[in-house]
Amino acid sequence: MKKKNKKRLGPVITIIILTLLIMVISTICSLLGVEGEVTRITNNSLETSAITVRNIFSEEGLKYFFSSPVDTFKTFEPLVLLIISLMAVSIGKASGLFKAIFTPFKRLKPGIVTFLTLFTGIVSSFLGEYGLILVLPMAAVVYQYLGRNSMLGILTAFVGLTMGYGAGLVFNFDDYQLGLLTRQAAIIDVDEDYVFNAWSNIYIMIASTFILSIIGTIIIENFLKPKVGESIKEEEEFRTSKKGLVISLISFFICILIFIYMIIPGLPGSGILLDQDASDYVAQLLGEDAPFRDAFAFVFLIIMMICSGIYGFISKNLKNTNDFSVGLSKEFDNLGYMFILMFFASLMVSILNWTNLGTVVASWLISFMSNLEFTGIPLVITMFFVIIIMSFLVPDAITKWTLASPILVPLFMKANMTPDFTQFIFKAADSVGKGITPFFVYFIVMLAFLEKYNSKESHKITVFGTLNLLRPTVIIFTIVWAIILIGWLVLGLPLGPGATPTI
Secondary structure (H helix, E strand, O other), X not given: OOOOOOOOOOHHHHHHHHHHHHHHHHHHHHHOOOEEEEEEEEOOEEEEEEEEOOOOOOHHHHHXXXXXXXXXXXXXXXXXXXXXXXXXXXXXHHOOHHHHHHHHHHHXXXXXXXXXXXXXXXXXXXXXXXXXXXXXXXXXXHHHHOOOOHHHHHHXXXXXXXXXXXXXXXXXXXXXXXXXXXXXXXXHHOOOOOOOOOOOOHXXXXXXXXXXXXXXXXXXXHHHHHHHOOOOOOOOOOOOOHHHHHHXXXXXXXXXXXXXXXXXXXXXXXXXXXXXXXXXXXXXXXXXXXXXXXXXXXXXXXXXXHHHHHHHHHXXXXXXXXXXXXHOOHHHOOOHHHHHHHHHHHHHHHHHHHHOHHHHHXXXXXXXXXXXXXXXXXXXHHHHHHHHHHXXXXXXXXXXXXXXXXXXXXXXXXXXEOHHHHHHHHHHHHHHHHOOOOOOHHHHHHHHHHHHOXXXXXXXXOHHHHXXXXXXXXXXXXXXXXXXXXXXXXXXXXXXXXXXXXX
């Protein structure tokens, strides 16, 4: 007897249904007077205020619903970054440069390719969420030229970029902002002499990077790859040119040196991409007003245009300037669907934020934590899972830590655990949370890339189908993160220079 094929909802309909659920639930909660208490640090003191769920079907809510979508989409940062990234990847493909660089790596064993993809994804956390925009399309292209399934490359990169977000070889864009919040929370209530060091978690971050990359490779090769398969998209034909490749690579290194010069302070004409008004280098490089943050994607595009143009014209893959211009748009083929998804995703996220539903739920979870009398491992594990749950409705790390740090940092300090370790627990949990919520906009971006490279008519890309596909990987990564945290606490290993898990 044949099994009936289940009718699965497409991502757009799923996003619309989730948006409607948010609207209905927020309305019910608003009518019932559901509220929470949020503690914030204002003028060096803790201030607690009530926050209520807002009714989207009120007069104010309906005005927002009908008037905000266009402005929200126009200012939707992931959309702009995605366009810039796709132009850079497009010209790299159209010129034949990517094929010349990556095809020789076909000889690598599948497990090594998976490890390198995961490792690259985790290390790319240095770029914050920008890494998701740059690495996802690159992973698809690399896997194509390695003769592997681009969908597997996208999923592997996504796992590394999200589940490994709290690791890395250096601190990332968010670490500095998180550190400022951690310091405020520590000095306001417990230790006024506490100083946060951006490198304080570097040892555990590096160790986590390699542990997650190794175990993640085993998980993906045994659980994810068999489900995705190894169907291969046909490669395009390009002329090869050793001369073009050499000159292009030399140009790349020259561009990188110029870029590095732009973030070195104190030299003649240097430091253009630094915030000169900031007091220390970390703030100059990664602060909110640092040009480096906003310039990175554009600099990547410029470098790709220069290097790809050189290779393309020398190899004759690009015959004239019109070929170059058209080459910037090649990766936009079959991506109209992505822009539709991003429009509805931006609307969903904006309505979720406006209703305060996520913030109120987060406040309940934080209040639950504040009333606990746990210490040691039970407290660590409880916080770890509370932050994961919180991340479902509040994926943004800075927003979550702004809500949680004034309560959790003093709570852990009084339980004899350092603010540095508390922040790392948060980052580990935030990593897991990012990989399991459809309210994380880059999850929607990942779905669109999967659809672009989906070669099986019978296989439909859906929101919950993809979450189910990733479920074994997510569960094992969650367990590994928990073991890393417990192991570091029990063994008392240093987190970084001068930092330990306990006070």
